[in-house]
Amino acid sequence: MDFKLRGKVIFFATNNVHKFDEVRSVLVKYGIAVGMLRVKAVEIQNEHLSKIAEESTRDAFSRCHLPLIVEDAGLFVEALNGFPGPYAAYVYKTLGNAGLLKLMENVANRKAKFQSAIAYFDGVEPVLFEGEAHGEIAFEEKKKNAKSAFGFDPVFKPLDDKRTFAQMTTEEKNSFSHRAAAIRKFAMWYKSA
Amino acid sequence: MDFKLRGKVIFFATNNVHKFDEVRSVLVKYGIAVGMLRVKAVEIQNEHLSKIAEESTRDAFSRCHLPLIVEDAGLFVEALNGFPGPYAAYVYKTLGNAGLLKLMENVANRKAKFQSAIAYFDGVEPVLFEGEAHGEIAFEEKKKNAKSAFGFDPVFKPLDDKRTFAQMTTEEKNSFSHRAAAIRKFAMWYKSA
Numbered sequence: 001m002d003f004k005l006r007g008k009v010i011f012f013a014t015n016n017v018h019k020f021d022e023v024r025s026v027l028v029k030y031g032i033a034v035g036m037l038r039v040k041a042v043e044i045q046n047e048h049l050s051k052i053a054e055e056s057t058r059d060a061f062s063r064c065h066l067p068l069i070v071e072d073a074g075l076f077v078e079a080l081n082g083f084p085g086p087y088a089a090y091v092y093k094t095l096g097n098a099g100l101l102k103l104m105e106n107v108a109n110r111k112a113k114f115q116s117a118i119a120y121f122d123g124v125e126p127v128l129f130e131g132e133a134h135g136e137i138a139f140e141e142k143k144k145n146a147k148s149a150f151g152f153d154p155v156f157k158p159l160d161d162k163r164t165f166a167q168m169t170t171e172e173k174n175s176f177s178h179r180a181a182a183i184r185k186f187a188m189w190y191k192s193a
Numbered sequence: 194m195d196f197k198l199r200g201k202v203i204f205f206a207t208n209n210v211h212k213f214d215e216v217r218s219v220l221v222k223y224g225i226a227v228g229m230l231r232v233k234a235v236e237i238q239n240e241h242l243s244k245i246a247e248e249s250t251r252d253a254f255s256r257c258h259l260p261l262i263v264e265d266a267g268l269f270v271e272a273l274n275g276f277p278g279p280y281a282a283y284v285y286k287t288l289g290n291a292g293l294l295k296l297m298e299n300v301a302n303r304k305a306k307f308q309s310a311i312a313y314f315d316g317v318e319p320v321l322f323e324g325e326a327h328g329e330i331a332f333e334e335k336k337k338n339a340k341s342a343f344g345f346d347p348v349f350k351p352l353d354d355k356r357t358f359a360q361m362t363t364e365e366k367n368s369f370s371h372r373a374a375a376i377r378k379f380a381m382w383y384k385s386a
Contacts, residue, residue, distance in 0.1 A: 045236040045245075045283070052238075083287035087280050090238070094276035095296065103288065103295060 007031035008190060010120075011068040013039050013060040018150040019071060023183050025170050030187035039063050041070060049074050049086055053119035054126045067122035069186065073179060075152050077137060078111040079104070092151045097141050100155060110136035112156060116178040118186050127189070131181025134159050142167055200224035201383060203313075204261040206232045206253040211343040212264060216376050218363050223380035232256050234263055242267050242279055246312035247319045260315035262379065266372060268345050270330060271304040272297070285344045290334050293348060303329035305349060309371040311379050320382070324374025327352050335360055 010027070012034050014020055020036050027034050041060035046052050053072040060070055074086040080103060084091035091099070104110070114133040119126045135158040143154040143166035153165035158176040165173050174180035205216055205227050213229045220227045234253035239245050246265040253263055267279040273296060277284035284292070297303065307326040312319045328351040336347040336359035346358035351369040358366050367373035 043238040045238055045280075047283075080292070081287040083284070083292070085283070085287070087238075087283060090240075090278070090280060091276070094274040094278070099273070099276070099296060102298070103292060105295070 007033060009033045009035065010190065011035045011037040011064075011066045013037045013041055013057070013064075013068050013070045015040070019073075019179065022170055022174060022177070022179050023071070026174060026180050026183045027187055030191055032187055032190060037064060037066065037068060043072070045086075047082075047085060049115055049117035050119070050128050050130060052086060053117040054128065057119035057121040057126050061121045061123060065123070067120070069118050069120045071116060071118045071179065071182070073114060073116045075156070076113050076115065077104070079107045079109040088152060097152060097155045100137065100152065101140065104137050110138075112137050114156065114178040116182040118182045120186060120190070129182045129185040129189070131178040131183075131185065133176050133178040133181070135176075138164055144168075200226060202226045202228065203383065204228045204230040204257075204259045206230045206234055206250070206257075206261050206263045208233070212266075212372065215363055215367060215370070215372050216264070219367055219373050219376045220380055223384055225380055225383060230257060230259065230261060236265070238279075240275075240278060242308055242310035243312070243321050243323060245279060246310040247321065250312035250314040250319050254314045254316060258316070260313070262311050262313050264309060264311045264372065264375070266307060266309045268349070269306050269308065270297070272300045272302040281345060290345060290348045293330065293345065294333065297330050303331075305330050307349065307371040309375040311375045313379060313383070322375045322378040322382070324371040324376070324378065326369050326371040326374070328369075331357055337361075 010032055012023055015038055024034050039060050041056040043052055044055045049072045053070050056070040060068055075088040076082045076085055112135060116131045118129040135156055138155045138157050141154040142164045143149045149166050157164045203225055207213055208231055217227050232253050234249040236245055237248045242265045246263050249263040253261055268281040269275045269278055305328060309324045311322045328349055331348045331350050334347040335357045336342045342359050350357050
C-alpha cells in the first residue's frame with residue numbers, strides 16, 4: 001500500500017495533559033500532528049529553563065529514539081527574586097496558589113513572568129525555542145471552573161487583559177502564553193526543516 | 194622518600210564552605226583527612242535526596258576520577274507539605290528566612306526536619322548514608338552573629354534544645370545535625386572499608 005503521511009509528526013514527552021492540550025491546539029494550525037509520549041525524563045536543577053529542557057530532551061530521546069520535544073516552564077515573580085522560577089511545579093504542589101498569595105501579601109510590586117523553553121532533539125543536536133508572557137500576580141485566585149485550574153494560572157494575569165490565565169479558554173490563553181509563543185516558533189521551524 | 198599516609202583520605206565535592214567545615218570537624222575525629230573539591234556536579238530534580246546525591250556523585254566522579262562524597266540536604270516543613278524540601282538552597286536564595294517565616298505566619302504546627310544524604314563513589318557503586326534532625330520552625334530568626342547564619346539555620350530549632358542551629362558552635366550543631374549524623378555513618382563505614 002502506498003501510504004503518505006500528510007504533514008509532519010512530532011512526539012511531545014510529557015505527563016501533563018494540560019500542557020499537551022495547549023501544545024496540540026497550536027500545532028494543529030501548522031498541520032503538525034503530535035503524539036503524547038509518557039516518558040519520565042530526568043530534569044536537572046538549573047536556573048535556566050533552556051538548560052533543563054536540553055538535558056531532558058537528550059534523556060527522553062535516549063529512552064525511546066523518536067524525534068521529540070520536551071517543554072520546561074517557570075514562573076518568575078520579580079518581588080520574590082524570581083521565585084518560584086524553574087521549581088514552579090514543586091512549589092505549586094506544596095504551597096499552591098494560597099502559599100504564593102501569602103508570600104505576596106502587602107507586596108506592591110506584582111510583576112511576574114512565565115517563561116517556556118522547548119527543546120527538540122532527534123539524535124543530533126538539541127534545538128531550542130523560548131517564549132515569555134509578562135503580567136502580574138493577582139490579589140486572589142480567579143478561575144472559570146475547577147477544571148481550568150492548571151498550576152499558577154488562577155493567580156497570573158497577563159498584561160493587556162483583565163482576566164487570569166485560568167479564566168480563559170485554551171485559545172485565549174494561547175494568544176498570550178509563553179508556551180504558545182515557544183511552540184509557534186518551533187512549529188515554524190519544524191515545518192520548514 | 195618512604196612516605197606513608199596516616200589514616201584515610203576522602204574528597205568532598207562541594208562549593209559550600211559551611212558544609213565543608215561541618216563535615217571536616219566530624220571526619221577529623223575518625224582520623225579521616227578531607228579535601229574540598231570545587232567541582233560543579235549536576236543535581237537532578239527529585240524529591241528523594243538520596244537519589245539526587247547518587248546522581249551527583251556519579252557526575253562528580255566522571256569529572257575528576259577521585260574517590261569522593263557529595264552531600265545533598267533538604268528542609269521539610271510539615272505544615273507546608275514538605276516545602277522547601279530538596280530545593281532549600283534555591284528557596285533560601287530567593288525568599289530567605291523572612292519568606293519562610295511569612296509562610297509560617299499563623300501556622301500552629303511548627304514541625305520540621307532537616308535531612309541529609311551523603312553518597313560515596315569510587316567508580317563501582319554509590320554507597321549512601323542518611324541523617325535526620327527533627328525540630329521546629331522558630332517564630333523569628335535567631336543567630337549568634339552574621340557569620341553563623343548558614344541557610345535556614347537561624348529559624349530551625351532542634352528538639353531538646355532552646356537554641357536555633359545558628360546560635361550554636363559547629364560542635365554543638367554537630368551533636369544534633371542531620372549532616373553530622375550522615376557523615377558519622379559514612380566515617381564508620383569508610384574506616385572499616
